[in-house]
Amino acid sequence: MTKSEQNEHSRTWEDKRILLLGGTSGVGFATAEAASRGGASVVVVSSRQDRVDAAISRLPRGTEGYAVDLSDEEQVRAFFKRIGEFDHLVFTAGESLSFDTIGEIELAAARQLFDLRYWGAYMAAKYGSGNIRQGGSITLTSGTAGIRPSAGSTVPASICGAVEVLTRALAVELAPIRVNVVCLGLIRTELWDNLPEEGRNALYENHGLRLPAGRVGEPEDAAEAFLYLMREQYSTGQRIVVDGGSILV
Template sequence: MKTMGNSNAYSLEGKKVVLLGGTSGLGLATAVAAANEGALVVVVSGTREKVDEALAVLPENSAGFVADLGDELQVAALFEKTGEFDHLVFTAGDALLFGELPGLDIDKAKQSIHLRFWGAIMAAKHGAPLIRKGGSITLTTGALGRRPRKGTAVVAGMASAIEGLTRALAIDLAPIRVNAVCAGTVRTNLLKHLCEADREDFFEQVGKKLLTGRVGDAENLAEAYLYLMRGAFTTGQILVVDGGSLLV
């Protein structure tokens, strides 16, 4: 009788995972989850302070680097330091820009898109040559790309672009697998500009409308990133984790 193959092929134990934007929010939650499964994690952020804070909660064998992920020279230099690895996760991003078109600041809109979209392209360009056989790249997008709301033109456009980028990179970089996590409303630091009371009220109001009855936590999304890293037969896919927002 044939065996079903080596189950260790789907394990992250001993794998090296590089997380760009891995010092907070979805990135840090994914770094912690991967480390708990025995992966060696490397986190990257734009400031030493954030890197040190992340390393303080990660295992001692973890590593961290500082780089401006919107600067191609720094991205290229970063991957010279990381060396070969197995999985690349891109969750980096500045605060999202909302606002209706008549009052839209185009320069701020370009800045908002630069890191999330062009940063992802630069990461793929310079990181892919170092990814070992069986490895993957996982990008990050949002549900607003599939169901925009009033005042979300920049965010929705960017999210849709990342979905297209994911599918195109899956073709260009094969056999490296390229996928993306499409996140709904999640408790992260992206709404840190709001006071705690306003932030909690927002999460409560949104959560009431979702099929799950609550917004997501970073740990919920981390499971999606881990699945896509393990999923040896999954590529070019967008995994939606949104609490059912696309259905209501």
């Protein structure tokens, strides 16, 4: 990138306030970090105060952070009532997904996964869209399980499909606010920390070898898609896939 291109990129984020729900780790944090480097004012949100504090310590001075249970409607409503206006809303929040078969997973556990990943996104759009300034956007997150499900992915695939349909419906209902979704393949983030280290590393290596890209994704790879959808002004109701080519093989 030339110096003039770097300057133009920086101006993109001047005076912009970006709210990242799930912005304290993984893809959300990488997006917050990149936007901050470009001069944006960043607000990160997590369900746990310790995660908020840790993220704030690694981001530029002046970054805001809040602990909010994004599956709790009253907390979400109250948060957006006090946070004020902003330019872009990014939703990357989500706990580790369960890849149990439909016969193995408890219905209560399946509903709990929907509470954050789908209904959390829904509530963020419902209560946050009125705070978005002219020219702003909402970017949600889904995964390739919704495009190419595998055995044991009934719940993850259902959530991903629901979020993508929600994206298109919101793009129509909330226009002219732009609403898009980033569909992720396997990304090396804390979501996989529930696996033993040896098994986790084997997963990354074996999966990466099967991909056309030759490796699994890093949070910074995914962040570029979120930054693009905030930066450009003409896409809405669209899905960007960041998966190293997993849906092709």
